[in-house]
Amino acid sequence: MSGASRTRILLARRPVGAPVAADFRIETAALPQPGPGEVLVRVLYLSLDPYMRGRMSEAKSYAPPVALGDVMVGETVAEIVQSNVPGFPPGDIVRCHAGWQSHAALPADRLQRVDATVAPVSTALGVLGMPGFSAWVGLDAIGRPQQGETLVVAAATGPVGATVGQVARLRGARCVGIAGGARKCAALIEEFGFAAAIDHRAPDFAPALARACPDGIDVYFENVGGAVFDAVLPLLNRFARVPVCGVVATYNDREADRAGPDRLPALMGAVLRRSLTVQGFINNSFIERYEAFHAEMSAWVRNGDVRTREDIIDGLANAPGAFIGMLEGRNFGKLLIRP
Amino acid sequence: MSGASRTRILLARRPVGAPVAADFRIETAALPQPGPGEVLVRVLYLSLDPYMRGRMSEAKSYAPPVALGDVMVGETVAEIVQSNVPGFPPGDIVRCHAGWQSHAALPADRLQRVDATVAPVSTALGVLGMPGFSAWVGLDAIGRPQQGETLVVAAATGPVGATVGQVARLRGARCVGIAGGARKCAALIEEFGFAAAIDHRAPDFAPALARACPDGIDVYFENVGGAVFDAVLPLLNRFARVPVCGVVATYNDREADRAGPDRLPALMGAVLRRSLTVQGFINNSFIERYEAFHAEMSAWVRNGDVRTREDIIDGLANAPGAFIGMLEGRNFGKLLIRP
Numbered sequence: 001m002s003g004a005s006r007t008r009i010l011l012a013r014r015p016v017g018a019p020v021a022a023d024f025r026i027e028t029a030a031l032p033q034p035g036p037g038e039v040l041v042r043v044l045y046l047s048l049d050p051y052m053r054g055r056m057s058e059a060k061s062y063a064p065p066v067a068l069g070d071v072m073v074g075e076t077v078a079e080i081v082q083s084n085v086p087g088f089p090p091g092d093i094v095r096c097h098a099g100w101q102s103h104a105a106l107p108a109d110r111l112q113r114v115d116a117t118v119a120p121v122s123t124a125l126g127v128l129g130m131p132g133f134s135a136w137v138g139l140d141a142i143g144r145p146q147q148g149e150t151l152v153v154a155a156a157t158g159p160v161g162a163t164v165g166q167v168a169r170l171r172g173a174r175c176v177g178i179a180g181g182a183r184k185c186a187a188l189i190e191e192f193g194f195a196a197a198i199d200h201r202a203p204d205f206a207p208a209l210a211r212a213c214p215d216g217i218d219v220y221f222e223n224v225g226g227a228v229f230d231a232v233l234p235l236l237n238r239f240a241r242v243p244v245c246g247v248v249a250t251y252n253d254r255e256a257d258r259a260g261p262d263r264l265p266a267l268m269g270a271v272l273r274r275s276l277t278v279q280g281f282i283n284n285s286f287i288e289r290y291e292a293f294h295a296e297m298s299a300w301v302r303n304g305d306v307r308t309r310e311d312i313i314d315g316l317a318n319a320p321g322a323f324i325g326m327l328e329g330r331n332f333g334k335l336l337i338r339p
Numbered sequence: 340m341s342g343a344s345r346t347r348i349l350l351a352r353r354p355v356g357a358p359v360a361a362d363f364r365i366e367t368a369a370l371p372q373p374g375p376g377e378v379l380v381r382v383l384y385l386s387l388d389p390y391m392r393g394r395m396s397e398a399k400s401y402a403p404p405v406a407l408g409d410v411m412v413g414e415t416v417a418e419i420v421q422s423n424v425p426g427f428p429p430g431d432i433v434r435c436h437a438g439w440q441s442h443a444a445l446p447a448d449r450l451q452r453v454d455a456t457v458a459p460v461s462t463a464l465g466v467l468g469m470p471g472f473s474a475w476v477g478l479d480a481i482g483r484p485q486q487g488e489t490l491v492v493a494a495a496t497g498p499v500g501a502t503v504g505q506v507a508r509l510r511g512a513r514c515v516g517i518a519g520g521a522r523k524c525a526a527l528i529e530e531f532g533f534a535a536a537i538d539h540r541a542p543d544f545a546p547a548l549a550r551a552c553p554d555g556i557d558v559y560f561e562n563v564g565g566a567v568f569d570a571v572l573p574l575l576n577r578f579a580r581v582p583v584c585g586v587v588a589t590y591n592d593r594e595a596d597r598a599g600p601d602r603l604p605a606l607m608g609a610v611l612r613r614s615l616t617v618q619g620f621i622n623n624s625f626i627e628r629y630e631a632f633h634a635e636m637s638a639w640v641r642n643g644d645v646r647t648r649e650d651i652i653d654g655l656a657n658a659p660g661a662f663i664g665m666l667e668g669r670n671f672g673k674l675l676i677r678p
Contacts (some may be wrong), residue, residue: 054612061612062577067479225607239403244611250604251587260599267603268564271619272583273393278617280610285578308359 007316007339011066015056018252018327023056024072032105034084040105041078043098046316046337047125047253048074048323053251071201072100072319075130077121079113095124095242097172097195100319118298126334127308128297131153134283136293138221139167141286142279147172149218152209152235154178154228159310159334160245160260162192163297164221166306169193173219176212180226180329187332191307205229216240217338220334222278225249230263233270244280252327309333345370346655347440348678350405357591360498362395363659371444378427380417381443382437385655385676386464386660389562392590396571401621411439411658414469416453416460423663433576434463439658451650457637465498465673467636473584473622474502475632477560478510478636479568480625481582481618486511488557492550493517496648498673499584501531502636503560505645508532512558513542515551517567519668526671530646546571552635555579564588569602572609585618591666648672 005028010105012025032038054142055066066073076098078238080090085108088094094111095277098104112125124131145151145168153164156177164176165188176196188197196212198205209231222229226249270276293315300306313322316339326335344367351364355428373379392411407413415437416534420430424447427433433450437443453463484490484507484515492503504514504527515535516527527536535551537544548570555576561568564590575581609615639645650670652661655678666673 062614065436130642221605225604229607244607247607247611250608258600258604259438260601261596262599262601263598263603264568264601264606265564265586265597267606268561268568268583268586269589271617272586273403273619275619275621275624278610278621280612280616282614282616285614 005029005032006101007121008071008099009316009319010069011056011072012207013068014058015053015252019053019056019320019324021324026317031103035084035107038107039080039085039088039094039111040082040103040306041076041094041096041111042081042103043076043078043101044093044339045074045077045097045122045125045312046074046100046191046319046339047129048319048326048331048337049131050246050248050251050327050331053248053327061077073097075125076104077124078104078121080205081132085258089108093121095129100337102316105293106275119301122310122312122334122336123301123308125336126159126310127163127301127306128294130283131298131334133290133293134304135160135163135221136167136297137286137289138245138281139164139219140289141279143168143172143221143241144220144278145162145219149173150176150213150215151210151219151221151222152176152178152213152217152232154224154258155248155329156188156194156197157184157192157332158324159308160223162188162309162333163306164223165192165194166300168184168219169195170305172302176226177218178209184332186310193307210235219243221245221246233267236270236274237275237276240274240276242276242278248327257289276331310336312336312338314338343370344368345440345442347410348655348658349408350395352407353397353536354591355391358392358395358659358663360659360663366391370442373421373423373444375423377444377446378419378424378433378450379421379442380415380433380435380437380450381420381442382414382415382417382440382678383432383526384461384464384651385437385439385658385678386414386468387658387665387670387674388470389585389590389666391586391662392587392666401639407477411533411535412436413438414464415443416463417443423561432460434468439676440656441655458640461649461651461673461675462640465649466502466640466645467633469622470498471502471636471653472629472632474499474560475506475636476622476625476628476645477584477620478503478558479628479632481581482507482558482560483622484510484512484558488512489515489552489554490558490560491515491552491556491571492600493563494587494668495533496523496531497562498647499562500560501527501648501672502645504531504533505564505639507558507560508534509644515556517548517563523671525526526648530648539567540561543626543670546547549574549589553574557630558582560584562587575609575613575615577613579613579615581617583617595668633671649675651675652675653677 177194185197188194223246225247453675516533524536562585564586
């Protein structure tokens, strides 16, 4: 937060395996001046999300990588502090992709208004934003949980996982959440209404998951990958659906981390024998359903049917450490930076 | 073919890895007498199909295993030779699951009439039967090839693969077939109308496949698994569909054959980044579409739009050897035994 300067965090080098602090560089520079058709925004909240790990690498993906020396990409909720655009006066709150920085000059067509009367504006980056939409549309388009079915989701106190569990419960499914540690597991039951919570760090994780799913698993919402998937696969019922929204556990993998045994034949055999559907998706492929999502989710958030938890960290300089910790599961709720 | 006795092939023991002759036992016994409501049939054609490898193992699957000492299961086209059922007179041709034997007594509700005026009755076990329906419905329900898209299928001279390629071509897709050896590859182009044919035994198989798919792959109809899948995966386009109908290449695998590297993370990463759909299916899950299949396919077969190739072997005693060879890709066309 500054008067005439802005702080930014740049990609200093591409990580090998897990990102470390030296992969980022912080710099302070003069405030940009908004050009014609632009506004200057001050970032109130920066969203940190696992997909950013992909942007740090050069590997081909659904979006281009961040160039070395560029500001790290990221979605933000921001306040307009200076405006050259009628209809976007200073003081308005908008959602935009300002990235990892305290201020940005942006054209007005890159701004979405945030309605502060629905819920705290930070939720535009969580349950009422990209993570919430990913959860909702992954269930709506692929998972389709039915009354009485069993759904399992991991990283279940995270913004996607917690929303998946609550939406599926509201659709009539029995939801089993997976999280790391007793504190998060307690929150799954008490805050988010999961029917059961399993600690993936427990030595008996796989049998505990099996016990929690006596009727098998009909929907596994995949947002972590790794060892959790191994425990889930044998429990998937015939015609089970696996929306693949993320595989955080593998984002830091290097080639050497891919030692055998080869688990692909077992997966394909299960896909065949049990008529499984494994389907990856990116939320913006379903952008035509966004309004339906926003209407339903806003109502649920307002009336308390869907609850949220935020993990807010002050100071942009703490963003790299918070991001590194998130990839290790250290956040507890939607991770936000308040620059 | 006998007067008062029947020949049968029993499962003598469960194979470890690839089946061998000693896993089967042939026996001759008295002809059964059809009971009330039953007919006695003489098998004209026994269909040999890769799924039978699964039935020889105890592993849980979508159908129970064959018990040791029981007749091997299998679908057949047969002639009624003795009948206790009005409306099913001797001489009628039916499709039934008589298994690996020359004769069987079966209740009338397990018989389906075969219309010999549409095509040779043996096609009721191929393009107008289970393999044809698997191909058609896998495309109809999952693959959904669109005009101008690229489809790839392996084992492409087999009854499923050849039908997949021809149906997809009739739907407007460009079809690339994979088969073993020059003779089969020539047949793909000349008999079945594929746009390109790739020999999976060629040392440059993967680059050759890539050259044959300059616009990537939109539908990969999976009926083999193994190394073909490794060559296909990098070529799959965003939103590609992978109906999984079989993974023959892995049916004989033992645990020791599953050495690393682990290919699962690469698959799940691709599923996520390219919004792939990998969906297993069993044709009888879609039985409500059978009539639509049969009507469309009968017309195509009659007018020559869909061509078929059969690999017919005489003598039930040759069934084990033919089956073992099929798992190694030695058949050329729909494999049938004429007892």
